[in-house]
Each structure stands twice: as structure tokens, then as C-alpha cells.
Amino acid sequence: MIPEDLINVVKQALREDIGSGDLTAALIPEAQTLKARIISREPGVLCGQPYATATFAALSKQLKLHWEVAEGSAVAADQVLCHLEGPARALLSAERCALNFLQTLSGTATAVHHFVELLKGSRTRLLDTRKTIPGLRQAQKYAVRVGGGHNHRLGLFDGILIKENHIAACGGITAALSAARSLAPALTRTEIEVENLEQLEEALVAGADMVLLDNFGLESLRQAVQRVAGKIPLEASGNMGLHNIAAVAATGVDFISVGSLTRNLQSLDLSLRYF
Known part of the structure; x- marks a missing residue:
């Protein structure tokens, strides 16, 4: 079950990061688009897709995400997890908050998985x-x-x-x-x-x-x-x-x-x- 406060948590994260506006992203032409990938650098359990997706969507409905692995899946080092494409400003402004959610929640899920494995049987x-x-x-x-x-x-x-x-x-x-x-x-x-x-x-x-x-x-x-x-x-x-x-x-x-x-x-x- 997705947490009921997800949207409010995402909005708060974006507010504290972007504040009155992303000064650096403003250097990029408004019409420019970018493509990107999210990549794992170490093995673990992927968690936080709903948070990352909501973070990008909050800044642009034109952003497209395609997840290559399911929520809760084991991932390997250097594995491509997600493809993104859309307005450059929105991608760059949402990047850190989205990764913060993914890294934090994946770290928690990975730690839990290690314990659960030891409880098997x-x-x-x-x-x-x-x-x-x-x-x-x-x-x-x-x-x-x-x-x-x-x-x-x-x-x-x-x-x-x-x-x-x-x-x-x-x-x-x-x-x-x-x-x-x-x-x-x-x-x-x-x-x-x-x-x-x-x-x-x-x-x-x-x-x-x-x-x-x-x-x-x-x-x-x-x-x-x-x-x-x-x-x-x-x-x-x-x-x-x-x-x-x-x-x-x-x-x-x-x-x-x-x-x-x-x-x-x-x-x-x-x-x-x-x-």
C-alpha cells in the first residue's frame, strides 16, 4: 500500500530544495529537452519508485519515465533502473529530491532484506x-x-x-x-x-x-x-x-x-x- 502522505512529502521535499526557484536550471533554455538514466552503483533492493515518479511529475507532466525493474526487485551494480526524457529544467530541478527518496528508501529496503534472509525457515x-x-x-x-x-x-x-x-x-x-x-x-x-x-x-x-x-x-x-x-x-x-x-x-x-x-x-x- 502506497503511503497516504506521499504527495505531501514530495511537495515538502521540493519546497525545501527549490524554494523560490532553481537559479541554476534557469541557465538552460526553456525549450531544451534531455534524456537520462538512473543507474545503481551497488547491489541492493530497489524501493521508492512512487516517490521518484511523483517528484518528477510534480515539476512537469511532460516528463516520461520508464522503469526497467519492478519495485522491490534485487538490482546489481551498474544496472540501468529507469529511463527518463523530458524538459531539461524539470529534470535537473527534480533530480536530487528524486534520488534522495530512491537512495534512502532503497537503503532501508536493502537492510530489511538482509535480515529477512536470515529469518528464512x-x-x-x-x-x-x-x-x-x-x-x-x-x-x-x-x-x-x-x-x-x-x-x-x-x-x-x-x-x-x-x-x-x-x-x-x-x-x-x-x-x-x-x-x-x-x-x-x-x-x-x-x-x-x-x-x-x-x-x-x-x-x-x-x-x-x-x-x-x-x-x-x-x-x-x-x-x-x-x-x-x-x-x-x-x-x-x-x-x-x-x-x-x-x-x-x-x-x-x-x-x-x-x-x-x-x-x-x-x-x-x-x-x-x-x-
């Missing part, structure tokens, strides 16, 4: 977090889906996740879950973070819908899975990386959340070349 699903670039929350969560991952909460409004600071402010796990049951809108899932097996037991007795196991060791994760026995979903989180995600999945947890998917961003190297 397990029942564990990969989740993102709210650790996103301000203004690009929906875009990055879209990239997570394109890369094969799953979205956790979009924001603070579509789910309750009671973390350690909430627990402390409420006066404990039982008190926090009691408040959630009293105040939460109907059908809202209530998840709570626990730091040890004793807290897990309290959360289960207090009626949590889902539990986040924060920084549990592998043996503690196995014990937690055995104790819960599939009654509610369990999410493992904290210091998750490519080095340990397969071992964590092998404990039997339902979900693993990884903040680095959208926080420690490594953009995919792409370029646009005119000819």
Missing part, C-alpha cells in the same frame, strides 16, 4: 520501530514492507506499548496494564515491555495482549517462549543485529524488532546520468 517475523527520520515515517515503513519486513505501530495513536518509563510513572506493571484496560479504545492491542522472567509472569497475570522481551539472553528467551506456550505473541528486542537474529529466532519468539532498520541508515548508491 523460521516462523519469526521482522518488525520495524518508530526510530525513523522525522517527516519520513510512512515512507520508511513502506520501505520496510517492500524489503520483506512488517510494521509495528505507525505512531503513538494506533497501539499501546508500555515501556519501562511508562511502568515507572504508572507505579508498576499491574497498575499500567489495569490503566490500559480502562482507557484503551476498543480492539486496541496492549503490549508491555519486561526485562526479566519475573516481570513476564506479572504481565501475564495482569492480562497483557503481547509482551516485549527487552534484552533477554537466549536461554531466557527460550524459557519465556516455553512459559507463554503460544497464548500471546512475544517480541524480542534490544541489540538485535545480523550477527544474532537467526539465533534469537530459533528460540521461538513470534517477532523480532530491529531499530537499526530505519535508524542506522546506509543509502543505496544510485546516480542519474544524462545522454
